[in-house]
Amino acid sequence: xxxxxxxxxxxxxxxxxxxxxxxxxxxxxxxxxxxxxxxxxxxxxxxxxxxxxxxxxxxxxxxxxxxxxxxxxxxxxxxxxxxxxxxxxxxxxxxxxxxxxxxxxxxxxxxxxxxxxxxxxxxxxxxxxxxxxxxxxxxxxxxxxxxxxxxxxxxxxxxxxxxxxxxxxxxxxxxxxxxxxxxxxxxxxxxxxxxxxxxxxxxxxxxxxxxxxxxxxx
Amino acid sequence: xxxxxxxxxxxxxxxxxxxxxxxxxxxxxxxxxxxxxxxxxxxxxxxxxxxxxxxxxxxxxxxxxxxxxxxxxxxxxxxxxxxxxxxxxxxxxxxxxxxxxxxxxxxxxxxxxxxxxxxxxxxxxxxxxxxxxxxxxxxxxxxxxxxxxxxxxxxxxxxxxxxxxxxxxxxxxxxxxxxxxxxxxxxxxxxxxxxxxxxxxxxxxxxxxxx
Numbered sequence: 001x002x003x004x005x006x007x008x009x010x011x012x013x014x015x016x017x018x019x020x021x022x023x024x025x026x027x028x029x030x031x032x033x034x035x036x037x038x039x040x041x042x043x044x045x046x047x048x049x050x051x052x053x054x055x056x057x058x059x060x061x062x063x064x065x066x067x068x069x070x071x072x073x074x075x076x077x078x079x080x081x082x083x084x085x086x087x088x089x090x091x092x093x094x095x096x097x098x099x100x101x102x103x104x105x106x107x108x109x110x111x112x113x114x115x116x117x118x119x120x121x122x123x124x125x126x127x128x129x130x131x132x133x134x135x136x137x138x139x140x141x142x143x144x145x146x147x148x149x150x151x152x153x154x155x156x157x158x159x160x161x162x163x164x165x166x167x168x169x170x171x172x173x174x175x176x177x178x179x180x181x182x183x184x185x186x187x188x189x190x191x192x193x194x195x196x197x198x199x200x201x202x203x204x205x206x207x208x209x210x211x212x213x214x215x216x217x218x
Numbered sequence: 219x220x221x222x223x224x225x226x227x228x229x230x231x232x233x234x235x236x237x238x239x240x241x242x243x244x245x246x247x248x249x250x251x252x253x254x255x256x257x258x259x260x261x262x263x264x265x266x267x268x269x270x271x272x273x274x275x276x277x278x279x280x281x282x283x284x285x286x287x288x289x290x291x292x293x294x295x296x297x298x299x300x301x302x303x304x305x306x307x308x309x310x311x312x313x314x315x316x317x318x319x320x321x322x323x324x325x326x327x328x329x330x331x332x333x334x335x336x337x338x339x340x341x342x343x344x345x346x347x348x349x350x351x352x353x354x355x356x357x358x359x360x361x362x363x364x365x366x367x368x369x370x371x372x373x374x375x376x377x378x379x380x381x382x383x384x385x386x387x388x389x390x391x392x393x394x395x396x397x398x399x400x401x402x403x404x405x406x407x408x409x410x411x412x413x414x415x416x417x418x419x420x421x422x423x424x425x426x427x428x429x
Contacts, residue, residue, distance in 0.1 A: 003309035014297040075291025082287045083310045218271040
């Protein structure tokens, strides 16, 4: 598993690996919104939590189809399936690699993007915390979507349609935590729910994804 | 100890039986060459033996951790170098012998080159060298000599002979004469599944409509 993780991280950071793509997309979304709704700080501050979370969601989606499609194209996925590594482990390790190259940079850069959207001062801690708790679920659910659509032509489009509805609970509780935090209210209830969703997804979804891969490899 | 034993095996591709009633065994030091026309089910048989798809009927008796599969695609990452590609598979399979595999397939001079800068034949040689670092006893190879020149086929045969001498086994689907005289040849044509052979029945009709 460690070897697979290191390989995926290495591939992501080399030429054509797409590292930083999600971050750049997030930046563009956060820059476009003030152009669209106007520069009034009050309006922006109101919608900032939602925009930041939707932006993170969409940036995460960008690189999802690469999780298994590239390995399927060059035949590595067949070889990995015959390796001593369990497929559940392959899924978990690939989702972790996706989070490290996509989710983690978003978490770290989110405060900067918060400034672009006039996020009120008390919200920053909760923005980082909610993204840190929520984005792992996005990567694992995305790995499941990628496993279901692997081998399909234009699977990326179908993948978005499959995965975005699954992101709704994470989006609701994540954005709500930031909104309450920014308004000076107690954000712990949505945060606990967010963490619960992530833990449930981490525990269950790799098995579903591995079964989907097994069917698709036949 | 028998490495691989197959009895009454039937395999299917896309829900259609392609081969049935297959019986053979593979002892340590033996190589089995599968022959048959295109579309007969050689790849399907190898994928079933590798555990990538379930057998429709019959039994495959083999240690599930004893087989290494080499498909049409080599499973190389073009952004990684030759050594990095091999080291990855060695770590995944818990094997070693990267240097030996490189020198046997005449890749030592290319060790630091990224895989996207290799020619088709060099990629193939790297894909075959991968088998050596898996440490697995049974090599299942699907058209291993595609895009190899005569000298490289010689290297490949030498590699297989070394593996057999070490007590391993090999199942090779190929159309060319490898010059591996000691290998048993299994012609798969008589094992073609009845439904597809007679050209009747629902399955064959489906095949005509969508094949």
